[in-house]
Amino acid sequence: MIPYGRQSVDQTDIDAVVEVLQSDWLTQGPTIERFERAMAERCQAGFAVAVCNATAALHIACLAADLGPGDWLWTTPNTFLASANCGRYCGAGVDFVDIDPLTWNLDAEVLASKLEQAERDGKLPKVLVAVAFSGQSCDMRRIAELAERYAFTVIEDASHAVGASYAGRPVGCGEFAAMTVFSFHPVKIITSAEGGMVLTNRPELAERLQRLRSHGMTRDPQQMSEPSHGPWYYQQVELGFNYRITDLQAALGLSQLARLDEFVARRRELAARYSRLLAHLPLTLPVAQVQAESAWHLYVVRLQTGRINLSHRQVFEGLRAAGVGVNLHYIPVHLQPYYRDLGFAEGDFPQAERYYTEAISLPLFPLLSDEQQDTVVGHLQRLLQ
Structure with a gap:
């Protein structure tokens, strides 16, 4: 995995x-x-x-x-x-x-x-x-x-x-x-x-x-x-x-x-590589705002669900079954039972709720090799196409 x-x-x-x-x-x-x-x-x-x-x-x-x-x-x-x-x-x-x-x-x-x-x-x-x-x-x-x-x-x-x-x-x-x-x-x-x-x-x-x-x-x-x-x-x-x-x-x-610069440089390299390799797929890729230079803790993609035949869950589970340990960041906090009990409900924050139905966090860490990244991209491409 x-x-x-x-x-x-x-x-x-x-x-x-x-x-x-x-x-x-x-x-x-x-x-x-x-x-x-x-x-x-x-x-x-x-x-x-x-x-x-x-x-x-x-x-x-x-x-x-x-x-x-x-x-x-x-x-x-x-x-x-x-x-x-x-x-x-x-x-x-x-x-x-x-x-x-x-x-x-x-x-x-x-x-x-x-x-x-x-x-x-x-x-x-x-x-x-x-x-x-x-x-x-x-x-x-x-x-x-x-x-x-x-x-x-x-x-x-x-x-x-x-x-x-x-x-x-x-x-x-x-x-x-x-x-x-x-x-x-x-x-x-x-x-x-x-x-x-x-x-x-x-x-x-x-x-x-x-x-x-x-x-x-x-x-x-x-x-x-x-x-x-x-x-x-x-x-x-x-x-x-x-x-x-x-x-x-x-x-x-x-x-x-002491290795922070090295770690961040590799994360940025991997993020840029993801953006190149995934550009042709039915995905919404992360966007950087003008003033911010990200440390790239996460590389999150959003499925363009209207352009694919699988559900969000099917893509997620398909990647996990293929040995790609994807994750999801995050479940909207206001939809957790504790916060629902405080009065929050579905529909309160529609952008966050829509994001949740489409988002998948792909593997990203300094020791991730180009070959492993290619494997991630290949499995995602097969599922989406």
């Missing part, structure tokens, strides 16, 4: 982890800070806070934005559950903005219209989670303009977009979002086995993110309610979580970061 995605781990990565295993620090040691500094420098951001996974990163980013009961978080329905669930963890309401039919990202102009109505209704969002679907940022410049006008906080969920750029700057630089979240899951651009990170340029946000990932504790005398009792002393100043990453994971992530 050719998987849709997999990690690329070499001996350098293994040696980096072994070095930490043989050191004095396995959990909270100096490698975490090195990983954070390296990622912040790479992304031209002021601060980076590493955590155990990207869901935890989204959660504490929302808390740092003071999201809570009575507030609203908006995001796209074409995303993984965590982009919406992070709002519910904070007790906030969640709503969605339909997707752009060309880029399959949150549609900034639909957002503008929805904000106008929300202002009239007195239900403006406090946080917008803008998801960089498949590795390509949304129209972040337009979203930043709307955030300034309507006073909401932008969190870019760039779980797919480590190594991507927007408007000539690295995703994560903080020019268009208060906070940016990365994922280091094994199928993502780089991996720390499991892990996530929040980047920001605001020191007060970084300080709070650091507390929230570790039980709400501080050893900083300036944050304490009374003088320190001694060098052992700490205080819990708010309710936080055990969302800490380990030195073992950070060692792998730091080693992987």
Whole structure:
């Protein structure tokens, strides 16, 4: 089976982890800070806070934005559950903005219209989670303009977009979002086995993110309610979580970061090759917006179902039966039973719903060979023709 995605781990990565295993620090040691500094420098951001996974990163980013009961978080329905669930963890309401039919990202102009109505209704969002679907940022410049006008906080969920750029700057630089979240899951651009990170340029946000990932504790005398009792002393100043990453994971992530350019270059090469090889088939291929340079976490095609004799499911299952491990990103979040119970229904976000009936994620990862890619294309061509 050719998987849709997999990690690329070499001996350098293994040696980096072994070095930490043989050191004095396995959990909270100096490698975490090195990983954070390296990622912040790479992304031209002021601060980076590493955590155990990207869901935890989204959660504490929302808390740092003071999201809570009575507030609203908006995001796209074409995303993984965590982009919406992070709002519910904070007790906030969640709503969605339909997707752009060309880029399959949150549609900034639909957002503008929805904000106008929300202002009239007195239900403006406090946080917008803008998801960089498949590795390509949304129209972040337009979203930043709307955030300034309507006073909401932008969190870019760039779980797919480590190594991507927007408007000539690295995703994560903080020019268009208060906070940016990365994922280091094994199928993502780089991996720390499991892990996530929040980047920001605001020191007060970084300080709070650091507390929230570790039980709400501080050893900083300036944050304490009374003088320190001694060098052992700490205080819990708010309710936080055990969302800490380990030195073992950070060692792998730091080693992987050294090969980020190599990984992204190969993904872009494979994506361009897919676009050439599939151009003649009854498919809608991914489109890049002018300002965004994707990291190509995913290569998604949409079936032009009116031009083929098989259903969406038959094509998907046919590829799986042929040993091609395709996947589907994503089931619209608002159609999940939990969100249906909150009042959402079919027809609420028609572009995302139509996308779901046509989309298939093809295998894409740096170790995918040209021969394997040819096999994927050949099986898809036989099914569609």
